[in-house]
Amino acid sequence: xxxxxxxxxxxxxxxxxxxxxxxxxxxxxxxxxxxxxxxxxxxxxxxxxxxxxxxxxxxxxxxxxxxxxxxxxxxxxxxxxxxxxxxxxxxxxxxxxxxxxxxxxxxxxxxxxxxxxxxxxxxxxxxxxxxxxxxxxxxxxxxxxxxxxxxxxxxxxxxxxxxxxxxxxxxxxxxxxxxxxxxxxxxxxxxxxxxxxxxxxxxxxxxxxxxxxxxxxxxxxxxxxxxxxxxxxxxxxxxxxxxxxxxxxxxxxxxxxxxxxxxxxxxxxxxxxxxxxxxxxxxxxxxxxxxxxxxxx
Amino acid sequence: xxxxxxxxxxxxxxxxxxxxxxxxxxxxxxxxxxxxxxxxxxxxxxxxxxxxxxxxxxxxxxxxxxxxxxxxxxxxxxxxxxxxxxxxxxxxxxxxxxxxxxxxxxxxxxxxxxxxxxxxxxxxxxxxxxxxxxxxxxxxxxxxxxxxxxxxxxxxxxxxxxxxxxxxxxxxxxxxxxxxxxxxxxxxxxxxxxxxxxxxxxxxx
Numbered sequence: 001x002x003x004x005x006x007x008x009x010x011x012x013x014x015x016x017x018x019x020x021x022x023x024x025x026x027x028x029x030x031x032x033x034x035x036x037x038x039x040x041x042x043x044x045x046x047x048x049x050x051x052x053x054x055x056x057x058x059x060x061x062x063x064x065x066x067x068x069x070x071x072x073x074x075x076x077x078x079x080x081x082x083x084x085x086x087x088x089x090x091x092x093x094x095x096x097x098x099x100x101x102x103x104x105x106x107x108x109x110x111x112x113x114x115x116x117x118x119x120x121x122x123x124x125x126x127x128x129x130x131x132x133x134x135x136x137x138x139x140x141x142x143x144x145x146x147x148x149x150x151x152x153x154x155x156x157x158x159x160x161x162x163x164x165x166x167x168x169x170x171x172x173x174x175x176x177x178x179x180x181x182x183x184x185x186x187x188x189x190x191x192x193x194x195x196x197x198x199x200x201x202x203x204x205x206x207x208x209x210x211x212x213x214x215x216x217x218x219x220x221x222x223x224x225x226x227x228x229x230x231x232x233x234x235x236x237x238x239x240x241x242x243x244x245x246x247x248x249x250x251x252x253x254x255x256x257x258x259x260x261x262x263x264x265x266x267x268x269x270x271x272x273x274x275x276x277x278x279x280x281x282x283x284x285x286x287x288x289x290x291x292x293x294x295x296x297x
Numbered sequence: 298x299x300x301x302x303x304x305x306x307x308x309x310x311x312x313x314x315x316x317x318x319x320x321x322x323x324x325x326x327x328x329x330x331x332x333x334x335x336x337x338x339x340x341x342x343x344x345x346x347x348x349x350x351x352x353x354x355x356x357x358x359x360x361x362x363x364x365x366x367x368x369x370x371x372x373x374x375x376x377x378x379x380x381x382x383x384x385x386x387x388x389x390x391x392x393x394x395x396x397x398x399x400x401x402x403x404x405x406x407x408x409x410x411x412x413x414x415x416x417x418x419x420x421x422x423x424x425x426x427x428x429x430x431x432x433x434x435x436x437x438x439x440x441x442x443x444x445x446x447x448x449x450x451x452x453x454x455x456x457x458x459x460x461x462x463x464x465x466x467x468x469x470x471x472x473x474x475x476x477x478x479x480x481x482x483x484x485x486x487x488x489x490x491x492x493x494x495x496x497x498x499x500x501x502x
Contacts (some may be wrong), residue, residue, distance in 0.1 A: 006308050010412040010467035015431060017410030107410060107430070118433040119410045120452040149452050150485065173436065 012162060013107065019164030020109050021117035023094035025060040026050060027070075027084070027156055034061075034147070034158035038086060038111040038169060039091045045084040046191050047156035051106040051174030052082055060084065061114060062091050074194025079140060080135050081187055082176040083194045088293045096184035097165035100124045100144050108146060108179075109172055112153020113201060122148030124167065126160075130265040133174055144168055144181035193269060199291050203267030204296040205243070206236020211259050212248060218281055223256040226281065227263060239279065241291030250286065251279040267293060301303030312469040313426055314415060317368050318418045319399035322423060323375075323389070325345045325460060326362030328354055332417040332462030333365065333389065335472060336496070337416040338396040345375065345389040347491055348476055349382045351387070365391060368424065379499040383439045384446060384487065386477045386495055387461075399463060402470030404449070404488035407431055412467045413451050415475055415484070417459030429453035432483065449473045 027037040027047050035051035037060060045060060051060065058070040068086050075082035100106075111117050125146040133140060133222045146159055158166040159181045168181040178201050182190075191202045208231035214224060227249040232238050242247075249257050250265035253276050266276075271293045278289045319335040323345070325410045329353030335346040345365055355361050355377050363375045380387040413433045419425050429452040436447045449464065455475055464473035465487040473486030 005305065006312060006412075009305055011408075013412060014408035014410040018408070019429075021409070065411040109410075115435050116452070117409055119430055120432050121412075121430040148431075149483075281408065 011054065015252045016107060016160055016162050016164035017109055017117060017119045019092075020094060020158050020166065021111070022063045022092045023087075024109060024111040024117060024157060025062050025086075025091070026111045026114065026153075028059045028061070029053060033153050034112060035155050035255065036112060036170075037159050038094050038156065038166065039089055040094050040188065040191065042093075043086055043089045044073065044191070044195065045070065045086055045089070046169055046187060047082050047083040047084060048169070048171040048173055049077050049080045050171070051155050057132050058084065060086055060089075061106050063111070064091075064118070065114070074198040076190060076194060076200045077100065079200065080133070080171045081182065081190045081194070083191050094166045096188070097161040097163075097167045097284075100127050100161075100167045102127055102172065105162050106146050106167060107162070108148035108150055108152060108154060109159030109160055110154035110170070112151060116213070117150055118154070120149040120151065122146045129262045131175075132261050132264065134175055137233070139261055140182060141186055141265050141268065142183050143186075144183055146179060146181060148179075150179045173297070192217065201269035201272045202296040203269065203271050203293040204236075205238040205263075205291060206294065207231065207232035207238045207243060207249075207262075209249060209260070214248070214250075214281075215284065217284075218248075218250065218286070220256070221270050223250070223258055225258045226250050227257055230278075236293035242289050243278070243280065243291065244282065247280040247282050249278065251281055252276055307423055312467075313454045313465075313500060316414075316463070316469045317416060317424055318397040320368060320424065320463060322366040322418050323344055323351050324362075324364040324366060324404065324450060325346070325352050325355060326360075327366070330418060330421060330458055331460045332458065334461070334463050334474065335367075335396050336388075336401070336492075338398050339394055341392070341394040341489070343393055343396045344378065344496075345391065346474060346496070347382045347387050347389065348385045348474065349387045350385055351461045352377060352380065352387045355380075355484065365389065367396065381440065381495065383444075384491070384495060386487065386492060388499065398488040399464070400470045401489050402466050402468065404472040404490045407434060407449065407472060409433060409490070410441065413453055413472070414461060414465045415453045415455060415462060416467040417455065417475065418464035419456030419458040421458065425459075427454040430445070447493060448476075449488055449490055451484050451486065453484050455484045485498075
């Protein structure tokens with residue numbers, strides 16, 4: 001029996017918690033339960049939007065018990081992400097883990113109280129594709145689920161690998177009754193938009209559509225459905241690009257569009273103002289059009 | 298260090314098997330079942346630690362059919378030596394020696410994220426093992442006193458019947474006595490150094 005091996009294994013997990021713990025701050029942004037934030041760049045903290053119930057008098061508390069004032073640099077309810085600017089933050093920054101794989105050990109870590117960091121153990125339960133997140137029809141391009149317990153105040157905390165590198169940001173506010181982890185690269189992309197302009201750009205075509213099963217000739221391994229265009233708004237990017245009622249939308253920039261979530265994912269903020277290739281079926285014949293993606297107001 | 302996970306798993310199974318020997322069932326005379334830890338054993342007598350709430354109703358004068366069942370299924374009558382409802386600790390005495398005692402770990406230097414295991418008798422089953430990590434280290438004021446007691450929070454799954462059982466570290470040493478279950482999500486254990494101090498205080502009385 002090799003007790004040393006087991007203790008080393010256990011210590012490594014405690015090391016992982018200690019490492020990410022220094023990058024986690026307690027976020028005071030609501031009346032009762034404080035939440036958590038992740039220091040990811042110089043003087044910048046990523047947290048969950050829903051834990052900020054006020055805009056002013058925000059503070060964070062660091063691992064070395066400094067209480068610092070924080071300002072909202074930007075927030076986005078539809079992805080439940082917000083960025084706080086904290087002068088004099090001066091804590092080690094979180095690093096991103098390699099892509100999460102289902103079955104990997106994972107630790108949920110938060111700083112919900114001044115008593116110190118808290119952790120729970122689980123695995124990566126699911127790595128999912130686009131997730132529609134309600135109201136504005138925004139989508140996360142990817143998300144992670146875990147069975148690690150989210151204790152009260154863990155929103156804005158991190159799901160980390162056994163080395164303490166962050167798979168992503170935890171939130172229980174995005175989907176009712178579920179712990180969703182926003183992968184680090186997805187969260188950082190949103191954070192970039194939030195620090196630059198204070199909000200997230202979302203692409204827009206100006207169509208109303210419904211999902212239809214494609215005729216056999218248009219189907220492929222990756223595509224069984226398309227979006228039948230039932231309305232084209234006046235002066236919309238879709239109208240200017242030549243899309244017509246009755247067209248079946250098949251692909252955007254070569255990515256097959258099986259449903260509205262696929263379309264939302266294809267119209268991400270980076271594409272706003274840029275021409276994209278749109279493949280449609282018109283009268284059973286595939287055609288390529290070019291549409292300059294608009295910005296959703 | 299590259300070791301296969303199978304090797305790690307095998308080592309955990311060996312560790313648990315060894316640790317199980319000093320875990321007992323506490324049968325409080327039909328009033329309930331809990332778990333206990335053989336804390337001390339010499340040639341003629343032994344002492345078992347459990348939770349005070351497991352032996353509620355038992356007094357030092359009237360042991361009320363209090364019994365201990367060892368891992369190898371031997372049954373012994375037990376007496377209540379000391380109990381502290383505030384710390385939720387009880388010390389039981391057995392008139393039998395030579396029982397396998399638990400290895401007691403140092404709970405004064407625990408770290409959040411450390412692996413932990415619980416052994417207990419939830420829902421009348423025996424020797425059920427659950428695992429997790431130390432979720433947090435806290436302290437609470439003890440009602441009616443000026444004392445502050447530290448406690449260990451973990452994500453180990455516990456159920457009624459686990460009470461009084463050991464929380465083990467990865468080396469198989471007892472670092473806590475499982476005591477409370479909050480909403481199934483958060484388990485609380487009394488650190489082993491608090492238990493040791495309590496026993497020492499009782500011995501002085």
